[in-house]
Amino acid sequence: MSFGELSQTRRRAWLATIIWAVAGIWFSIAFFSGGGAAEFDTDSGRHLVAAGAILFGFIVYWSSLWLTRGTSEQVLSDERDFQVVARASQVALVIVLICVFLTCTILWTVHEAAGVLEVGWMWFIAYGSMIVGLVSNAVVVLILDRSTFGHG
Amino acid sequence: MGDDNIRNSIRRLRFEHEEMTQQELAEAARCTRQTIGALEQGGYVPSLALAFRIARVFGLGVEEVFEYGPEEGTG
Numbered sequence: 001m002s003f004g005e006l007s008q009t010r011r012r013a014w015l016a017t018i019i020w021a022v023a024g025i026w027f028s029i030a031f032f033s034g035g036g037a038a039e040f041d042t043d044s045g046r047h048l049v050a051a052g053a054i055l056f057g058f059i060v061y062w063s064s065l066w067l068t069r070g071t072s073e074q075v076l077s078d079e080r081d082f083q084v085v086a087r088a089s090q091v092a093l094v095i096v097l098i099c100v101f102l103t104c105t106i107l108w109t110v111h112e113a114a115g116v117l118e119v120g121w122m123w124f125i126a127y128g129s130m131i132v133g134l135v136s137n138a139v140v141v142l143i144l145d146r147s148t149f150g151h152g
Numbered sequence: 153m154g155d156d157n158i159r160n161s162i163r164r165l166r167f168e169h170e171e172m173t174q175q176e177l178a179e180a181a182r183c184t185r186q187t188i189g190a191l192e193q194g195g196y197v198p199s200l201a202l203a204f205r206i207a208r209v210f211g212l213g214v215e216e217v218f219e220y221g222p223e224e225g226t227g
Contacts, residue, residue, distance in 0.1 A: 075183060080196055
């Protein structure tokens with residue numbers, strides 16, 4: 001099945017997965033290169049590159065929504081799509097909560113002895129939770145759309 | 153709710169109606185082809201409104217297209 005034959009929901013989920021995965025890799029490179037969290041908050045250049053990842057993500061994602069808008073005569077999504085998207089949002093929220101919890105726990109464990117934590121990690125949690133939420137939401141839509149979700 | 157079993161005759165009815173395609177039925181019932189596919193595979197139970205629209209496309213009542221019955225061992 002070609003990309004054009006996919007439903008609008010599935011097409012958008014594939015695009016979102018790719019776009020936010022690229023943004024995630026982009027941010028990770030910006031964050032972990034050149035000193036990591038220790039100098040991230042004071043390095044305006046790296047900060048700008050990291051912010052660029054999010055800006056890139058939203059501009060390309062909104063563009064993809066426009067490109068896949070279809071025509072008004074077509075039935076592009078229906079009740080099943082709405083159910084899939086709604087459930088995916090619920091699952092993605094839980095995934096983000098778990099990731100934030102685990103990240104905080106790991107940071108605390110690693111830095112417990114030192115008694116201090118670089119403030120740059122706050123940016124990591126902020127950007128990271130956003131990207132994880134957006135990627136996981138799109139991936140869960142793809143999984144639920146393929147499954148027998150909606151039965152019963 | 154999970155013990156309920158709702159079957160449908162959509163695939164058979166499509167073929168009895170001049171081998172109507174999933175896309176044609178989807179357009180007539182105002183849903184997506186993927187939803188028709190999921191219905192035929194028994195992977196999705198539609199809303200009452202969609203069930204009525206599908207039945208209307210075939211010129212039948214809802215109970216002639218969809219069959220409800222609790223699974224064995226329940227109720």
